[in-house]
Amino acid sequence: MVKKRSLSPLPVFDQQALPAFLRQHDFKELHALTIWRHLAQHPEASFSDIPGIPKSLRALLSDRFAHFSTSVTTEQRSTDGTVKLLLKLQDGHEIEAVIMRHKGRNTLCVSSQVGCQMGCTFCATGTLGIIADLCSGEILEQLAHANRVAPIRNVVFMGMGEPLNNYDVVLAAIRAMTKVFGLAPKYITLSTVGVIHRIRQLSKDAPLVRLALSLHAPTQQMRSEIVPTSTAYPLDKLMAAIDDHLAMKYVVGRLLMV
Incomplete structure (x- = not known):
């Protein structure tokens, strides 16, 4: 709950x-x-x-x-330049945000929830269950904290949580990343294990945002064993939703170029 x-x-x-x-x-x-x-x-x-x-x-x-309701309690730096920020929330829970450095750009991996309800057997966050949804301010503070370390060009929703299960908040944060922080939609990627109705909604609300599907297995049976919640999202319907998102992204992108 x-x-x-x-x-x-x-x-x-x-x-x-x-x-x-x-x-x-x-x-x-x-x-x-x-x-x-x-x-x-x-x-x-x-x-x-x-x-x-x-x-x-x-x-x-x-x-x-x-200005900051969260605080950075730990900042870990690796030899390849990656920086992991451990952020403490007001209620004592902790989340992670990770800055990945590449030639010509810095990418930030953000969390959208504390814990996760998808139950992926290989994921440490999945074993926690869902504890809390982040608010849009807490998601955006991860970007604000990271910008103090290095200028961020790309954001990926690949941290703690299934972003499509906190849909309205994540969508508001994405829109603020473009409108407030100046990121281009094409540089924002949302990773999901596949919540079909939300993928279709995202295609309408933010078609230029990139989708990354965490498939984990080539068949529905194998996928159901390691991602228990995937039984509610058949693979054929999931892939159809992804195809439709890509098609919508192409159409909207072409319209913006005209």
């Missing part, structure tokens, strides 16, 4: 909390984008440094929100 969470202070990057707060206090919602972009570009800034918003709003932000 997914744990219900109550965060205080709230992550300022949360895509639901900040707009709701602005509406509640009769501020224009467009201030949210100003706040997010400034803090994304200036990770060491405080709320009092944000230009273009009312002074009264700056004071209120400090009372209700945190």
Whole structure:
């Protein structure tokens, strides 16, 4: 069962909390984008440094929100340049974000949940079961923390959790990665073991985002043995959904080029 969470202070990057707060206090919602972009570009800034918003709003932000609601407790560096960040959440749970360095780009692997409900027999996270969904602010903070280490160009949802099981939050985070942090959709990849109805929804909501399918086995029977939840997602229907996503990505990409 997914744990219900109550965060205080709230992550300022949360895509639901900040707009709701602005509406509640009769501020224009467009201030949210100003706040997010400034803090994304200036990770060491405080709320009092944000230009273009009312002074009264700056004071209120400090009372209700945190620039970083998560903290980096461990930063491990390997000889190939990979950096693993262990992040502690407000409620004491921990997640990982990993920076992978390549020639000409840095890629960040982010988590979308604490634990995972898919039950893959070979996965350490799968043995935990599902503990909690991350909010969009906590996902985006992984990117903000990583940018303090190295400029990130690519993001992959391949950390803890099945991102399609936290769909609305992950979609909000993806949209903010492009709108706030300036990443191109083609540089964002979502890895899934295959949640068919969500793959089809993603094709409509974010067709330019890349999909990586964690297949793990060539047949439905073999796959069901190591990914128990895959019995609900037959391989033929799963591959059809992937094909449709690729087709939609091609169509939308062509339309944007015209």
